[in-house]
Amino acid sequence: MKEWRLLDAGHMTAAQNMAMDDTLLELKGAQKTPDTIRFLQFYPSAVLIGYHQSVQEEIRESYCLEKGIEINRRITGGGAIFFDENQIGWEIICDKSFFNMEIPNQRLFRILCEPVINALGQMGINAAFRPRNDIEIKGRKISGTGGTESDRAFFFQGTLLVDFDVDTMLKSLKIPVEKLRAKEIDSVKERVTCLNWELGYTPSSEEIKSAIVKGFEECLNIKLIASGLTKDEETLFSKKIRYYSSPEWIEMVKPKQAGKEALQAASKVENGLIRFTITVDSARNRIQDIYITGDFLSFPGRALYDLESALKNKPFSRDELFKIVEGFFREGRITIPGISPEEFFKPLEIVFEKAAIGAEYGIPPEVCNQISVTNGSFKEVIAAEPSVLLLPYCAKDLACDLRHAKECLWCGACTVGRAWELGLERGLDVRCVSSFEDLLSELESIRQLGEKAFIGCCCQPFFTKHVNDFEKAGVPGILLNIDNTTCYELDQAKQAYKGNFNSQTHINIDLLETVFNVIDEYRAKGAA
Numbered sequence: 001m002k003e004w005r006l007l008d009a010g011h012m013t014a015a016q017n018m019a020m021d022d023t024l025l026e027l028k029g030a031q032k033t034p035d036t037i038r039f040l041q042f043y044p045s046a047v048l049i050g051y052h053q054s055v056q057e058e059i060r061e062s063y064c065l066e067k068g069i070e071i072n073r074r075i076t077g078g079g080a081i082f083f084d085e086n087q088i089g090w091e092i093i094c095d096k097s098f099f100n101m102e103i104p105n106q107r108l109f110r111i112l113c114e115p116v117i118n119a120l121g122q123m124g125i126n127a128a129f130r131p132r133n134d135i136e137i138k139g140r141k142i143s144g145t146g147g148t149e150s151d152r153a154f155f156f157q158g159t160l161l162v163d164f165d166v167d168t169m170l171k172s173l174k175i176p177v178e179k180l181r182a183k184e185i186d187s188v189k190e191r192v193t194c195l196n197w198e199l200g201y202t203p204s205s206e207e208i209k210s211a212i213v214k215g216f217e218e219c220l221n222i223k224l225i226a227s228g229l230t231k232d233e234e235t236l237f238s239k240k241i242r243y244y245s246s247p248e249w250i251e252m253v254k255p256k257q258a259g260k261e262a263l264q265a266a267s268k269v270e271n272g273l274i275r276f277t278i279t280v281d282s283a284r285n286r287i288q289d290i291y292i293t294g295d296f297l298s299f300p301g302r303a304l305y306d307l308e309s310a311l312k313n314k315p316f317s318r319d320e321l322f323k324i325v326e327g328f329f330r331e332g333r334i335t336i337p338g339i340s341p342e343e344f345f346k347p348l349e350i351v352f353e354k355a356a357i358g359a360e361y362g363i364p365p366e367v368c369n370q371i372s373v374t375n376g377s378f379k380e381v382i383a384a385e386p387s388v389l390l391l392p393y394c395a396k397d398l399a400c401d402l403r404h405a406k407e408c409l410w411c412g413a414c415t416v417g418r419a420w421e422l423g424l425e426r427g428l429d430v431r432c433v434s435s436f437e438d439l440l441s442e443l444e445s446i447r448q449l450g451e452k453a454f455i456g457c458c459c460q461p462f463f464t465k466h467v468n469d470f471e472k473a474g475v476p477g478i479l480l481n482i483d484n485t486t487c488y489e490l491d492q493a494k495q496a497y498k499g500n501f502n503s504q505t506h507i508n509i510d511l512l513e514t515v516f517n518v519i520d521e522y523r524a525k526g527a528a
C-alpha cells in the first residue's frame with residue numbers, strides 16, 4: 001500500500017490557499033513533492049471564480065467588499081463558489097501515472113469523487129456521483145469538483161458543503177440563470193444541500209475530515225500520513241503569495257474591458273456555460289479581441305488562452321472560425337469534458353446573428369446585445385411585420401391596481417404605459433403577460449390566430465432559460481431585454497412564474513423605440 005501525505009494547514013486566506021495549490025501542483029509536476037491529500041478551509045470567507053471566469057461577470061464586488069468577503073481565482077476551471085469558514089475543501093495532488101489512465105476522462109472524475117461519497121456514507125448519508133463531476137444527494141448537489149494538470153502532476157479538488165448560508169451566497173455571486181435551465185429547478189435550496197440540512201446538525205471539522213481520510217484510504221488503497229510542507233514547498237509558497245493576491249491574477253480575465261463595441265453571447269449546453277465576448281474590427285472584418293469565459297473544465301490549463309490567441313486577428317467568418325475551433329478539438333490541443341466543438345461554437349453563432357443586426361440596421365453592438373430572436377433571424381421577423389406586443393407584469397408599478405391584469409390604462413406611472421402607447425401608435429395588439437402559463441397561452445393564441453410575428457419584452461435570463469419553449473411555440477419573435485434586478489437574482493423565480501414577483505423591473509423604452517424605428521422604416525419602404 002502506497003503512503004501519501006495528508007496536509008492540513010487549517011484556515012487560510014484565499015490568496016494563501018491559491019498560492020498553496022499552485023505550489024503543490026508545480027513541485028509535483030517536477031517530482032519534488034509527495035503524492036498528497038490536502039484539506040483546505042478559508043478565513044475570511046471567500047468567493048472563488050473558476051480559472052476561465054471573470055470577476056465582473058460572476059461576483060457582486062461591492063457586496064463582497066462591504067462584508068469583507070475575499071475574491072480570488074482558482075487554478076481549476078468550473079463555476080464560481082462561495083466558501084465561508086464552515087466549508088471544507090479537499091484536494092488530490094499526485095503523479096498522473098497513479099491512475100494509469102488518460103487525463104481528463106469521465107471515469108477518473110467518478111473515481112476521484114468516490115472517497116467523498118464513501119465519507120458521506122460513513123456519516124449515514126447516501127450520496128452518488130453526478131456526471132460530469134459533482135456529488136449529489138437525491139438530486140441536490142453537495143460537492144462540486146474541478147481539476148487541472150502540469151507536467152507529470154494531476155490536481156483535483158472539491159468542496160463539501162457543511163453548513164450553507166444561501167442568502168450570503170446569493171448576494172455575493174451573480175448566479176448565471178442559464179445554469180438553471182437544464183433541470184428546470186429555480187430555487188437554490190432545491191438545487192443544493194449541505195451536511196447540516198441532511199443530518200439536522202453540523203458535524204465537527206474533525207469528524208468530517210476523519211471520514212474523508214478513511215474514504216481516501218479505502219477507495220484509493222493508500223495510507224495517509226499527516227505531515228507539513230517540505231522546505232522547497234515553504235520557499236515557493238511564500239514567493240507565490242504576492243502574485244495570488246494581485247489584480248494581475250485575480251482579474252486576469254476581463255471581458256468587460258472589451259468595452260461598448262463588444263458583442264456578447266452565452267449558451268448553456270448540458271455540461272457547461274460558454275460565453276463569448278468579441279470585438280470585431282469592422283473595417284478589416286477581423287476579430288480584434290476575443291474572450292471565452294465559462295464554468296467548464298478545460299485541459300491543458302492554457303488551452304483556452306491559446307485558442308483565443310489563434311482566433312484573434314482572424315477574419316470574422318463563420319467557416320474560418322469554426323475550422324480553427326474544430327481543429328483545436330480534433331488535434332487534442334483542447335479537451336473540454338462533455339462539450340463538443342459544435343456546442344462550444346453555439347454562442348459564436350449568436351454573436352454572428354447580433355453582428356448581422358448591427359451591420360444591416362446600424363444598431364450599435366451594446367444595443368444588439370440586448371436583443372434576442374426566436375424562430376427566425378431579426379431580418380425575417382421584421383419582414384414578417386410583428387402585429388403583437390407582449391409586456392411583462394413585473395414592469396408594472398407595484399401599486400398599480402392593474403399589476404396582475406392583462407390591461408394597462410397608460411397613466412404614465414410606469415414604463416409599461418409608455419411601451420403600450422408606442423405599440424398602439426403602430427397598430428399592434430398590446431397585451432400584458434401575467435404569469436408563465438399566461439405567456440404560453442398567449443404564444444399559442446398568436447400561433448392559432450395566424451399572427452406572423454411578435455415583439456416581446458422580458459429579462460434576458462428568462463429568454464435564455466426558455467429558448468426551447470419559445471422555439472416550440474413556433475412564432476417568429478424579437479425579445480428585448482428589460483432593466484433592473486430580475487426575479488432570478490432575488491431567487492424569486494417560482495413566485496414570479498405564478499405572477500407574484502414583488503419587485504419592479506422597467507421596460508427599456510429606448511431599445512423598444514430602436515426596434516420600432518426599424519419596423520417603421522421597413523413599412524415606409526414597403527409603402528414607397
Ligand code: SF4
Pocket residue numbers: 396397400401402403407408409410411412413414415416417418
Ligand atoms: S402605466 Fe399602466 S401599468 Fe403602469 S401604473 Fe399606469 S395603468 Fe398601471
Ligand code: SF4
Pocket residue numbers: 392394395457458459462485486487488493496497501505
Ligand atoms: S424578471 Fe422574472 S417576472 Fe420579470 S420578465 Fe424576468 S422572469 Fe419574468
